[in-house]
Amino acid sequence: MHVMLVQSLVFGILVGALYGLAAVGLSLVFGVTKLLNVAHGELLMFGGYATFWIFTLYGVDPFLALPVTMIFLILIGVIVYGLLFARMVKLSEETKIQNTLLVGFGLSLILQNLALRLWTADDRGVTTAYSGWAFTLLGVRFPIVRVASLGIALAALGALHLFLQKTYTGKAIRATAEDWEAASLMGIDIHRIYLLAFVLGTAMAGIAGALVSVGYSIEPNMGLEWTLIALIVMVLGGLGSIMGTFVGGIVLGVTQALTSCFIGGTYREVVGLLIFLLVLIFRPQGLFGAKER
Amino acid sequence: MLKLERINAAYKDLQVLWDVSIEVNEGELVTLVGPNGAGKTTTLKVISGLLKPTSGSISFQGRSLRKESAHKIVELGISQVPEGGKIFTGMSVLENLELGAFVARARQDKDRTLKWVYEIFPRLEERKNQRAGTLSGGERQMLAIGRALMSKPKLLLLDEPSFGLAPILVDQIFDMITEINRQGVTVLLVEQNVRAALELAHRAYVIENGRIVGQGAGEDLLSFESVRRAYLG
Numbered sequence: 001m002h003v004m005l006v007q008s009l010v011f012g013i014l015v016g017a018l019y020g021l022a023a024v025g026l027s028l029v030f031g032v033t034k035l036l037n038v039a040h041g042e043l044l045m046f047g048g049y050a051t052f053w054i055f056t057l058y059g060v061d062p063f064l065a066l067p068v069t070m071i072f073l074i075l076i077g078v079i080v081y082g083l084l085f086a087r088m089v090k091l092s093e094e095t096k097i098q099n100t101l102l103v104g105f106g107l108s109l110i111l112q113n114l115a116l117r118l119w120t121a122d123d124r125g126v127t128t129a130y131s132g133w134a135f136t137l138l139g140v141r142f143p144i145v146r147v148a149s150l151g152i153a154l155a156a157l158g159a160l161h162l163f164l165q166k167t168y169t170g171k172a173i174r175a176t177a178e179d180w181e182a183a184s185l186m187g188i189d190i191h192r193i194y195l196l197a198f199v200l201g202t203a204m205a206g207i208a209g210a211l212v213s214v215g216y217s218i219e220p221n222m223g224l225e226w227t228l229i230a231l232i233v234m235v236l237g238g239l240g241s242i243m244g245t246f247v248g249g250i251v252l253g254v255t256q257a258l259t260s261c262f263i264g265g266t267y268r269e270v271v272g273l274l275i276f277l278l279v280l281i282f283r284p285q286g287l288f289g290a291k292e293r
Numbered sequence: 294m295l296k297l298e299r300i301n302a303a304y305k306d307l308q309v310l311w312d313v314s315i316e317v318n319e320g321e322l323v324t325l326v327g328p329n330g331a332g333k334t335t336t337l338k339v340i341s342g343l344l345k346p347t348s349g350s351i352s353f354q355g356r357s358l359r360k361e362s363a364h365k366i367v368e369l370g371i372s373q374v375p376e377g378g379k380i381f382t383g384m385s386v387l388e389n390l391e392l393g394a395f396v397a398r399a400r401q402d403k404d405r406t407l408k409w410v411y412e413i414f415p416r417l418e419e420r421k422n423q424r425a426g427t428l429s430g431g432e433r434q435m436l437a438i439g440r441a442l443m444s445k446p447k448l449l450l451l452d453e454p455s456f457g458l459a460p461i462l463v464d465q466i467f468d469m470i471t472e473i474n475r476q477g478v479t480v481l482l483v484e485q486n487v488r489a490a491l492e493l494a495h496r497a498y499v500i501e502n503g504r505i506v507g508q509g510a511g512e513d514l515l516s517f518e519s520v521r522r523a524y525l526g
Contacts, residue, residue: 168395175381175392182379185341187367187396187444240383 003139008261009254014146014215016253017153018208020246022226023233024157025204031239032177032197033089034096038104039080041226042111043202047073047209048218049119055126062126062214063148066207073206077199080107089194108223115220125217149211153246156207160200161242173197177240225269232276238286248287251275294319294479295340295371295448300349302339309335310346311503317448317481322474324482324490324511327500333483334376336500337450340481341373342366353448368396372446376453378437382426386417389425389436393443402445410439413469431462438469448479455486467493491515 026040037043050072054065084107088100133144164170176183176193184190208226212218229252237248252272259271279286295317302310310332317323325333338344339351342363351358358366372393381389390410394403411418414435420428425436434454441449451470455463467489474480484490491497491511499507499514507514 168391168400171384171388171392172395174384178381178383179379181343182375182381183392184343184363185367185373185375185379186392186440187364187399188392189362189364 004261006140008257010140010142012254012257013250014150016250017150018211019229019233019252020249021153021156021204021208023230023237023249024160024242024245025201026230027234027239027245029198029201030234032173033194035085035088035100036097036104038101038227039108039111040205040230041223042108043073043076044205044209044226045115045218045220045223046076047206048213049115051210051213052124052126052218061128062210066210069206069210070203073202074199077202081195081198085198112220112223119220121220123217123219126214146215149215152207152211156204157242157246229272232272235276236279236287238288241288244286244288294354296352298350300339300346300351302335302344302346309503313505315498315505317479319479320477321495322480322482322493324484324494324497325500326484326487326490326497329485331500332503333500334452337373337452337483340450341371367444368398370447371450372441372444373450374437374441374452374454377456378433380425380433380436380440384425385421386423386425386436387421389440390443393440396444399443399445406443406445410442413472414439431458434458434466442473446478448481449473451480451482453483453485455484455489463489
């Protein structure tokens with residue numbers, strides 16, 4: 001019983017890291033552009049397929065292929081933002097939310113069906129020579145690719161954190177998130193910042209998707225589930241804190257794992273939504289977000 | 294240096310400015326006074342590019358600003374301290390100041406400008422690592438002005454810097470504005486605190502209901518009958 005509990009915890013943390021990574025992308029885009037991109041999960045799916053095909057067609061190791069996957073996703077981000085969302089950011093707040101949701105759901109349907117048409121509805125996963133490897137510590141199993149994924153997720157979030165805190169451009173992104181009007185009075189081209197934030201969010205989704213394809217599996221309909229996860233984690237962690245969002249991901253992953261273990265797998269998703277509601281009711285600023293001043 | 298000619302501006306269908314003409318010459322400290330809702334802030338928004346006029350012309354150092362975006366206008370040398378300061382409360386004082394020097398022209402001189410700003414506002418240096426949201430009202434206003442100076446502006450636009458401050462702080466802020474002007478920065482000051490602004494400024498415009506209704510030397514306007522009646526009691 002004891003080992004089973006710890007094993008669930010470990011699996012929860014490992015999948016939770018990917019939840020956090022997925023949510024950070026969504027949160028960054030929302031925080032800066034105030035666009036809620038409900039097609040975020042589909043972008044993540046494309047990251048997964050990119051990794052899968054690079055591996056299947058060219059035999060490139062999925063972890064080594066990460067930069068290529070990121071570049072591919074950045075290109076998709078530029079196109080999607082340029083064609084669709086660049087028009088939305090200029091709208092007034094209320095119409096912005098409405099139109100973005102409509103466009104986002106439309107985009108998610110298009111991308112889903114595109115993936116279905118191109119790559120069929122089959123479940124796919126990247127199986128490398130080392131995919132089955134695992135080490136055991138005190139009876140608890142640690143699958144090696146998932147542990148490596150946790151490391152990469154942490155590295156990606158750390159890099160993003162440093163970029164936002166230390167570089168001039170990063171500070172401009174934070175300033176724009178706080179007050180776009182004041183930011184433009186600093187001489188910051190906010191539309192370039194919006195594009196940059198969107199693309200960074202897409203790149204994060206791409207990494208997350210790649211890691212999902214290695215540790216788990218991908219299929220054309222996975223997007224909505226991941227958007228939902230990212231949304232729950234974003235609310236859980238609170239806006240504006242990368243590490244808060246990451247911890248939010250871990251919290252969701254662990255809760256889901258424990259639910260599967262003790263109550264039953266069918267309640268896994270219900271528990272996520274339940275946490276979502278509880279946080280919204282009792283702690284709307286998120287577990288780690290600062291209160292509005 | 295700055296010239297607005299017959300500017301009309303509107304928010305959606307609501308016209309706010311009617312044929313506003315204002316001129317600011319290099320080195321001057323000019324003030325635009327008038328009651329709440331007269332169009333003072335809107336005038337500044339038109340200059341800094343946050344609001345595009347529906348008609349009229351606007352130029353800075355002979356160059357038209359009508360089609361320039363807000364960030365480009367900062368690069369050209371106009372910096373605005375918006376109403377209420379609008380500092381980035383989640384960031385440190387130093388980060389706020391660094392962002393003020395965002396444009397390429399200012400960024401290379403960042404360290405030197407920072408020293409200058411600290412000389413004018415020593416308080417900001419004491420508080421540089423503090424989160425800007427923890428500052429008092431007067432300090433916030435100092436930070437907003439300091440941040441605007443970091444872009445090395447040729448023309449500084451100030452929107453009600455005295456708003457919400459205790460009288461003693463208002464005097465301090467106004468002294469600093471005079472000092473900044475004396476050091477060569479042209480200033481356009483928007484104020485509701487009419488008497489103080491008129492005493493400070495070389496020239497003044499009076500705006501009411503979106504129209505310029507009076508102009509002249511600051512001292513002259515102090516004795517201007519309608520101004521006396523309306524604002525000075």
